[in-house]
Amino acid sequence: MATWARILLTAAVLTGCGTPPIAPVSDGSGGGERPADPDQSTQAGPAGAGAWFTDQAEAAGLRFVHFNGMSGEYYFPEMIPAGVGLFDYDNDGDLDAYFVQGRMLGDGKTLDAALFPPPTPGTPTGRLYRNDLRVGGDGERTLSFTEVTAQSGIDAGAYGMGIATGDIDNDGWVDLYLTNYGPNQLLRNNGDGTFTDVSSQSGTDDPAWGVSAAFLDYDRDGWLDLYVGNYVQYDTNANQQCTGLTGVRDYCTPEVYAPQPDRLFRNEGQGRFIDVTGTALVGGAPFGPALGVSTADFTNDGWTDIYVANDGRENLLWVNGGDGTFENMGPLSGSSVSVSGEPEGSMGVDAGDVDNDGDEDLLVTHLPAEGSNLYVNNGRGLFEDLSVSSGIGLLSLRHTGFGTAFLDFDNDGWLDVIALNGAIEAVRSRPDDPFPYGERNLLFRNLRDGRFSDVTDQAGPVFELLETSRGAAFGDIDNDGDTDALVGNVNAPARLLINHIGQRSHWVGLRLVGRTSPHAVLGARVEVIRGDQPVLWRRARADGSYASANDPRVVVGLGDSSTPPTVRVHWPGGDVDEWPGLALDRWTTLTQGEGAAP
Numbered sequence: 001m002a003t004w005a006r007i008l009l010t011a012a013v014l015t016g017c018g019t020p021p022i023a024p025v026s027d028g029s030g031g032g033e034r035p036a037d038p039d040q041s042t043q044a045g046p047a048g049a050g051a052w053f054t055d056q057a058e059a060a061g062l063r064f065v066h067f068n069g070m071s072g073e074y075y076f077p078e079m080i081p082a083g084v085g086l087f088d089y090d091n092d093g094d095l096d097a098y099f100v101q102g103r104m105l106g107d108g109k110t111l112d113a114a115l116f117p118p119p120t121p122g123t124p125t126g127r128l129y130r131n132d133l134r135v136g137g138d139g140e141r142t143l144s145f146t147e148v149t150a151q152s153g154i155d156a157g158a159y160g161m162g163i164a165t166g167d168i169d170n171d172g173w174v175d176l177y178l179t180n181y182g183p184n185q186l187l188r189n190n191g192d193g194t195f196t197d198v199s200s201q202s203g204t205d206d207p208a209w210g211v212s213a214a215f216l217d218y219d220r221d222g223w224l225d226l227y228v229g230n231y232v233q234y235d236t237n238a239n240q241q242c243t244g245l246t247g248v249r250d251y252c253t254p255e256v257y258a259p260q261p262d263r264l265f266r267n268e269g270q271g272r273f274i275d276v277t278g279t280a281l282v283g284g285a286p287f288g289p290a291l292g293v294s295t296a297d298f299t300n301d302g303w304t305d306i307y308v309a310n311d312g313r314e315n316l317l318w319v320n321g322g323d324g325t326f327e328n329m330g331p332l333s334g335s336s337v338s339v340s341g342e343p344e345g346s347m348g349v350d351a352g353d354v355d356n357d358g359d360e361d362l363l364v365t366h367l368p369a370e371g372s373n374l375y376v377n378n379g380r381g382l383f384e385d386l387s388v389s390s391g392i393g394l395l396s397l398r399h400t401g402f403g404t405a406f407l408d409f410d411n412d413g414w415l416d417v418i419a420l421n422g423a424i425e426a427v428r429s430r431p432d433d434p435f436p437y438g439e440r441n442l443l444f445r446n447l448r449d450g451r452f453s454d455v456t457d458q459a460g461p462v463f464e465l466l467e468t469s470r471g472a473a474f475g476d477i478d479n480d481g482d483t484d485a486l487v488g489n490v491n492a493p494a495r496l497l498i499n500h501i502g503q504r505s506h507w508v509g510l511r512l513v514g515r516t517s518p519h520a521v522l523g524a525r526v527e528v529i530r531g532d533q534p535v536l537w538r539r540a541r542a543d544g545s546y547a548s549a550n551d552p553r554v555v556v557g558l559g560d561s562s563t564p565p566t567v568r569v570h571w572p573g574g575d576v577d578e579w580p581g582l583a584l585d586r587w588t589t590l591t592q593g594e595g596a597a598p
Contacts, residue, residue: 051460052409052443053485057496060143062097064127064494065119069104069159070435072115074242076234077105077181079251079424079437080211080291082488083162083471083547087174089152089189091518093587094131095475095551097145097486099494100160100178101126106236115434116491125149126156126178133478141478143498153194158182162471162547166215166224167519168202169271174520177226179210179547184228188271203273208260209234214543216295216304217523218280219324220573222514223267224522227306229290232257244425251424254311259288262308264326276324285316285328292349294544296360297525298333299381302574304523307335309346309364319381332382335362335375339385344370348472348546352406354415355450356534363392365401365419365546372396372404372419391452392417392444399439400424403472403546407483411505411557413536414446420487420546422468435491438466467492475551481507481585483555488548506558509587512540512569520552521592527568530561558584568598 057063068078085098101124118124129145136142158180168175173189183205187195199205208230215224232254242252264280265273292309299305303320310316314336318326330336337343348365355361355376362375362383371393375383387393396419403420410416421439430436443459444452456463471488478484482502487495512524521540528536542552558565564581569590571577577595582588 051462052458052501053460053462053497053499055462055495056143056498057494060496061145061147062129062494062496064099064129066099066102066488066490066492066494067116067118067124068102068490070115070491071104071106073106073239074249074251075105075236075239076232076252076257077159077161077209078102079490080231081161081470081547082490083160083179083212083549084473084486084488084494085163085165085176085549086473086475086477086486086551087165087176087542087549089128089174089176090130090193091173092131094133094479095477096131097129098163098176098549099127099129099488100163100471100547101156103157103159105159105181106239123157126154126160128152128154131477135479141480143478143496148193151193153196154187155197156185158185161209161211162213163549164213164215164226165542165549165552166226166522168215168224168267169269170223170514170517170519172518177204177213177215179213179228181209181234183207184210184213198271202271203275204228204265206230206263208263211291212293212543212547214293214295214306215522216306216543217572218264218304218306218320218326219266220303223269225267226265226273227293227295228263228265229293229308230260230262230287231289231291231311233260246428248426248428250426254289257289259290259310259313261287262290280325281318282321282325282327285318286310286314287316288313291347292364292544292546294349294351294362295523295541296351296539297523298351298360298377300359300379302572304572305381307349307351307362309349310343311345311347312343314343315346315364317381329381334385335383338370338373339387344373347400348402348404348419350405350544351541352415352539353537354406354446356414356536358535358537360539361406363404363406363417365396365404367400367424368398372401386450390450395444395452395454396442399442402470403487403548405472405474405485405545405550407474408557409443409483409499409502410445411482411502411507411559413530413534413557413559413561414448416446417444417452418442418472418485419444420469420472422470422490435468437468437490439468440464440466441469441487462495462497467495470546471548472545473548473550474545475553476509476555479509479587481509481555482557502557503585506562506584508556508558508565508567508582508584510554510556510567511587511589512554513589513591515592515594518589518591521571522552523572525570526554526556527570528556528558529566529568530558531563533559533561553587569595
């Protein structure tokens with residue numbers, strides 16, 4: 001993906017050799033015995049015993065296999081999927097799962113020559129799985145998923161790319177937006193287990209090649225708006241033939257095709273959106289090819305901004321002016337290119353307070369010769385590229401990063417980094433592999449001093465696999481107080497990475513909902529006060545990563561603290577509520593307007 005000649009040359013060299021309902025606000029009691037120190041278990045056994053993460057997809061019934069329609073024609077969209085989503089569509093208190101699916105491309109003449117036939121007969125389609133989590137009297141959790149696609153009424157037979165989730169009509173039921181190679185789809189949740197396709201009447205059926213999208217309330221009117229990141233102008237009938245540096249045919253780079261403009265849709269209420277791209281995104285921008293989108297208040301002025309990771313071109317930082325318009329401050333902010341001033345193959349992205357100083361920093365994944373970028377915010381939307389000094393850049397070399405997140409996997413109060421990887425040029429040293437694009441995924445631990453260490457080898461056997469990972473969604477899938485991951489792999493089974501280390505430290509889990517209905521308030525910021533320890537800042541969001549939708553709830557690891565913390569919620573619009581002495585080690589719903597004055 002960007003600066004491809006240099007990247008592919010380096011790559012060639014390197015590769016040659018039913019859960020209880022969410023609890024109401026408590027009276028402040030909580031605690032119990034201090035869990036074991038997470039550092040006491042640092043090595044995974046030979047069969048995964050003591051592993052920090054284990055793959056439980058097969059055991060839990062998530063038997064989804066992605067199909068990209070690979071036929072030997074090297075159609076460009078075949079390498080871009082597949083996004084995944086975590087969201088509670090049935091409001092039973094646990095996270096359900098959605099997977100986008102591919103299909104055959106072109107005129108169908110190569111169907112018989114397909115290298116990877118569909119995993120099930122018939123037309124491939126996106127799949128919805130209901131989480132039937134059970135918690136025993138002893139607290140033991142049993143994960144079980146049931147496929148409910150047919151019952152849900154979801155008809156997603158297009159060539160799928162990504163997912164975004166949000167409650168577009170504030171009725172308390174989360175809705176689903178699907179990006180496709182082709183017109184996108186908006187599926188309204190009917191509140192009875194079914195969805196209705198409202199793509200056309202909503203005005204959001206963008207026909208461009210969309211990859212990542214994000215819901216955000218950019219104008220603070222209480223309705224979720226929609227940003228859609230589009231990739232390139234591509235037609236299978238005009239498919240270009242490209243080769244890698246070895247002279248063997250492979251997928252083209254995005255530089256072969258013209259980028260497509262992104263789209264910003266304003267929610268007018270009543271299920272209707274209008275395209276405000278031309279008036280809201282002032283001055284236009286060097287759009288695309290967009291692959292990752294993350295929304296956060298990067299300038300700490302109370303208005304949500306938009307960061308876009310572009311593949312091979314300058315990244316965009318749309319700073320919200322508070323008047324319905326945005327200005328691209330990417331070049332001035334220091335977050336649009338590498339420290340050497342070069343645009344990179346940006347794919348995955350996330351925002352979070354990695355240094356616990358109260359502002360939103362940025363993580364962007366790239367190609368093997370580039371390494372991932374860590375942009376650290378000074379609190380005013382100006383960033384310093386600390387990829388080298390943090391170790392993130394060096395540790396991620398030799399890998400092609402897509403899905404990613406800042407996540408506190410061990411709940412020590414400091415955000416760590418996970419990166420899901422998969423090559424975009426075939427690894428020629430694996431000639432017997434029918435899909436030689438697999439790479440290991442990576443886990444980096446925050447050392448609390450601005451540096452990170454690679455703890456991938458300690459994370460568990462699932463991190464030893466060579467797979468072509470793309471989308472990744474993050475959230476507490478088993479409601480035990482730590483962050484798990486759902487991973488989409490191209491032409492391979494999905495993975496469900498369950499965290500076994502985070503709950504060993506105390507934590508608080510927060511569901512932030514609006515005053516008029518129990519809809520998740522995306523963009524709300526949480527301030528967690530722990531006595532004389534650093535204040536922790538987290539935010540409610542469903543976007544970030546790569547073409548995927550995350551858990552909008554907030555789980556906060558408390559590290560060494562065993563005292564119930566004071567939690568302040570900074571709501572979009574400026575209201576602040578405070579809940580002192582919040583109960584430890586449980587999920588709590590916080591409703592806007594029901595807390596005390598800070």
